[in-house]
Amino acid sequence: MDDRKRVNDQRVVKMEQYLASWISDKESQSIPLTKKGIMDMARDFYLTICHAQRAKPGKFKASTGWLYRFLSRKDIRNINLTGEIASADSVAATNFPAILKDIIEEGGYVPEVIYNMDECGLQYKKMPKSTFLSKSVKQAKGRKMDKSRFTVLFCCNLAGTHKHKPLVVYIAANPKVLQPPV
Structure with a gap:
């Protein structure tokens, strides 16, 4: 179920389950997500659930506050993208050693x-991108x-x-x- 103490609308609970599954799917495909994209998808899921149940939509708004609480409940965090591993062709990389061995033997x-x-x-x-400062200094002057x-x-x-x-x-x-x- 849900770990919240009070849930007013079961459609929101269902929407959050779908949204968490959708985020997990996008993560497995290495597709980056934005806050706006997640909030838009939450609204779409909620309206779809209301339409499927032939119910009038409630007061749910995919606000920034809701988003941060949702991300905290589902243990989802925002991280910086690094490297280019998502662009790599892993199938070709797996097959290449055997192809190279055949080329070497043939030649x-x-x-x-x-x-x-x-x-x-x-x-x-x-x-360096960071430095150490005494507690009395509030901000370091940056440079290009x-x-x-x-x-x-x-x-x-x-x-x-x-x-x-x-x-x-x-x-x-x-x-x-x-x-x-x-």
Whole structure:
């Protein structure tokens, strides 16, 4: 049932069950949700339930206060999205090792001629996003973040016998950051 002490409208309880299930479904599909989207869907579910029961809609309003209490009751939290894992093709990634093995066997390649290359971005002027302050100071002065960066490429063969020196890709032919101090 519901963990609330007092419930005036059983249609709201049913709507919240449907809404929690809908949120769980969207989470499994890695579809991001907004507060407005959840509140709109709550209104839609409530009106659909009222229409199915041939009842006049009650006083339910999907307000911000209701939303925060609902999220708290259902133990749903808002988090920042990180990474790109939702965009990855997991089926292709699962099948690729077998395909690569077939290509290597068909071509008769040896580990000394199979190379792998990867890249990494290096932000050499990045400042921390947070700091420590004494309790007497209420707010720290922020500054614009410097996004100066360059890309470093790494490459070696499968056997590990030939490792290329890292290759630096930058907007300048001779970046100042890599020049020796004068």
